[in-house]
Amino acid sequence: MALHRGLKLRASRRRKPGGDFGKFGLEDASGAPVFGIGAEGLGASAGEVEAYLRGAVAADWKTSVRDTPAPKRPARPPVTDEPPRRPSKPKPAASRAANDEEPLPKAARKGGQARAKGGDPAPPPPPPPPRFAPEVGNLFADLPDARRAEAFTTLAEAAGSRVERIVSAGQRTPERSPMRQSHDEWVIVLAGEAAMRIEDSEEVVLGPGDHLLIRAGQRHWVTGTSKDPPTVWLAVHLGEG
Secondary structure (H helix, E strand, C coil), rough: CCCCCCCCCEEECCCCCCHHHHHHHECCCCCCCCECCCCECCCCCCCCCHHHHHHHHHHHHHHHHHHHHCCCCCCCCCCCCCCCCCCCCCCCHHHHHHHHHHCCCCCHHHHHHHHCCCCCCCCCCCCCCCCCCCCCCCCCCCCCCCCCCCCEEEEEEECCCCEEEEEEECCCCCCCCCCCCCCCCEEEEECCCEEEECCCCCCCCCCCCEEEEECCCEEEEEEEEECCCCCCEEEEEEECC
């Protein structure tokens, strides 16, 4: 701290009775005594020297603050009724250059893109694939005339199964010629009325919504069907073929 202020610290090293051993003093650059140096030698302790230096530093700081003028505050803008405007941000150099150029016509831009890709115009994109259009049918539409003979129409078949529509109008199975198939058959009456008899069973009458299952190898007879309205069946052949 003493060196920072241009002072030199002196310390006594003489060990003799009544001497100034352990004492300190300050002198300036020219060797003139400043603090703690008298006619009998050095007389200040280390704490006194430190206190002196701290006091001198504080005094210099106060003097510096007092002598340094305060910075001038900028003048406040005059008050107006207009709202304050935000300063516009400068555009990048590339954007300014692009804005300064005149835009190309649309045809020229497209031509430039095509030439950049290889010189030939790009082919048009392929058309989208057609959407699936389900085919909706009606079970009762265009019913065939079954007054002379029953009408059989296959509606769907897949993996050994077949869905069949049967239209009957008064037909019945002869007693000596029962029907029998090698697969199971599930039947339901949708319109009209029918009577059936399965081997070793009594006759049953079926109305709209009634259904039954005929097992493979079972003999069965259709003992009667309505004429007006005609009987409309739905038969599902299971495990056929």
